[in-house]
Amino acid sequence: MFYHIAFMCWLATALPPLPEEPLTPFEILERIDRNTVFRTAYSEIDMILTIETRTLTKTLTSFAEGNDQSFIEFLSPARDKGTKILKTGDIIRVYYPSAERVMRLSGHMLRQSMMGSDFSFEDMTERATRMREEYDGELLADQVLDGRPCYVLMLTTKNDKKIYYKRKIWVDRERFLGLQEELIARSGKVLKVLTVNEVRQIRNRFYPVRITMADKLRSNTRTEMIVKKIEFDVAIPPDTFSERNLLKK
C-alpha cells in the first residue's frame, strides 16, 4: 500500500501539469465582480478636474449599498460644500445648499456631468455593477497593457436603457480588474475612456483607487478620482439613504 501511494505521488510530481483550462468571459466577469461588487462601502474621495489648463479639486464622501443606494456629500470647495446626492433605485435627488432645494433627476439627466466632472451621476452612483449580470462578454484578445498581461473583452449590455451599450475592457489577468475601459454608445462612438492608474489590495480584493475618466464628447477635459479611504461592508447609519438626510444641515 505504501509503495502504491509513493508511486502515485511520484507520478503526480514527475508528469507535466495538465494544460490550464482557459477562462470563459463569464468567468472573467465573475472574477472581476469578486473585486468590485460590495454589499456596503464608505469612501472618501478627491475628484481632480482638469479642464484645459485649469485644475480644480473637489472632495466628497460616499456611502453606498450595492448599486441601488448611494449617498454622496461634497465637502469642498466652498461653493460645492453641502451639495448632496442621493440615489435610491432609478431616481437621483440632488440637494443644493445655495437654493436649499432638492432637484429630482431621472432619465437622461442621470447621464449629465456630475458637478462639472467627466463622471456622470450614473457613473458615480453605480460603482458596484455586477458585470456578469449586466453584460454579455466576448473575449477579443490577450494584450499587454502598461506591462501587465490583460484579457481584452467586449461587453454588450443586457439592459437597453444603459447609455454605454458596449464596454471594451482590458482586464488584468492576475488581479482580475479592469485597467482600461472604452465606454461605447450604440452608434459605436466611444463616449468615455476610463483608465485605472493605481490598484490597492484591500483585504481579499483588489480595488482601483486612482481612476481617470475622460469624456470624449468634451474637449480637453479629464477627471481623476482618488479614493483616499475606502471601507467595505461597513455598518451604514440608519436614514442615510433618506430625503431627511438630504435636507439635514
Next chain:
Amino acid sequence: MMRNILKLAWRNIWRNKRRTGLTFLAIAIGMISVIFGKSYIGGILQSMAEPIIDMQTGHIRVVHSEYLRMERILPKDNLVQPLGRIERLVRETPGVKSVTRLIKFNALAVHGDANEGCIAFGIHPAEVAETLKLDEAIQTGSLFADDRPGLVIGSKLAQKLGTEVGDELLLVTTDLNYSTYALPFTITGIFNFGFPYLDKNGLYLPFDKAAEMMDYRDSAQELLIYVQDREQAPAIAQDIRAGIAPFSGPELRVIPWQENDIIKTSTPLMKKVWGSILYLMMGIAGLVILNTMLMTVMERYREIGIIKAMGFKNRDVVALIFTEAFYIGLIGSLIGGTLGAGLTGIVMKKGIYFGDSFDASMLENINVPFTYITKAFYPQMTLSIVVVSILFGIITTLLAVIYPAFKSTRMSPVEAFRSELKV
C-alpha cells in the same frame, strides 16, 4: 431758336393729351415701383440688422476674443474685466448713449419634476429698456424689479415646464469654477418676442443674481454699447479700444456692429438678392418708359418731316425731341415720385405684417432674431431714394429717345411724309 424749341416742345406734349397721359402713367408706375422697391429693400436690411443690434450686439460690443471664438457653447470664462473700470471709461467716451452689461449662461430650469435646459441672460432691466424692449414682449405678469425679485421666462419654455406667473423656478448651473450652483426664483412674467429661439430657450434674470450664480466678480461676458449716431460706431469703437487698452489686455475686442459676423455676411448677400430684384424692377420700368417714348416719337415721323421741310435742321429736331422727352420725363417722374413717396410713406407708418402667415417654428433653433420675417417690418424711405428715382425716370426717358432722335436725323422730309411708321 432754343426758346422756340422750348415753347414748341411744351405745346407739343399737350397736343395729344391721351398719348401724353399714357406716357406719364408709364413713367409714374415705373417711379412708384422703384421708390417702393428700394424702400422695401432698405426696410428689410434695416429690420434684419436692427434686432441683431438691439438684442445681441449693441452698436458696439466689448467681448473677450476667446469667448467670441467659442461663443456657440457659451464659455464661462474669458470675461470682460475689470468691468467697473471699463464701463466707466466707456460711459465717458463722447458719442456713447448707454451701456449694458450682460451675462449669458447655460442652465437647467427645474419646476417640480419637470426640467429643461435653457439660456439665462443676466441683465439690468433699465439698461435694456430702450433696446431689448423686454417689457413690451411680456405677455403675462411683469418684468422683475428691485422690489419685485424674480425672473421672466420665454412663453414656450414656460409651456414645456408647465409654469405660470407666480410659480417658483429652480435654476441650476455650473459656475466659473465648475461648481454647481442653484437659486430659486419666482416667475414674475412670461415673454414672447416672436423670436422662437428666445421664446423656447430663454429667460432673463437680474444681472446681480446671474453674477452670483456664475461666481463673477467685477466681470461680465459682454458689454453692449449704444451710441447716438450708429454710423459713428467704428470711430467710437476705436476711441474705446485706445482707452481700455492699457488695463484690459490685448484679448478684449471692441467690435462695431458693422463688423458683426452675421450682419457682415448676411447684409451683402441680402443686398445682392434684393438688389437684383430691384434692378429687374428698374429694368421693367425702364422698358415701359422706353417703349412708350418710342411710340410717342415714331408716331410723329410725318410731323417731323413737316418741320424739317419748314427749315428745322437736324440738330433742332433732335433738340425738340429731347426737350419733349425731358418735359415728359420730369413731369411723369414728379407725379410718380409724389405718388410713390406717398404710398411708401403710408406703408412705412402701417408696416407690413407677416406674422400670421409665416410659420416661425422653423426658426426656433436659429439664434438670429429674424423679426423681419416673423413680425411686421417697415420700408425705409429716404429723400435720396426719391431724388435718385426721379433722376432715374428723367434719364431713362431721355435715353429712350436717343434711337428715334437719331433715326429722325437720317430721314429726308419726303421720306418722312411717305412713312407713318417705319423703324
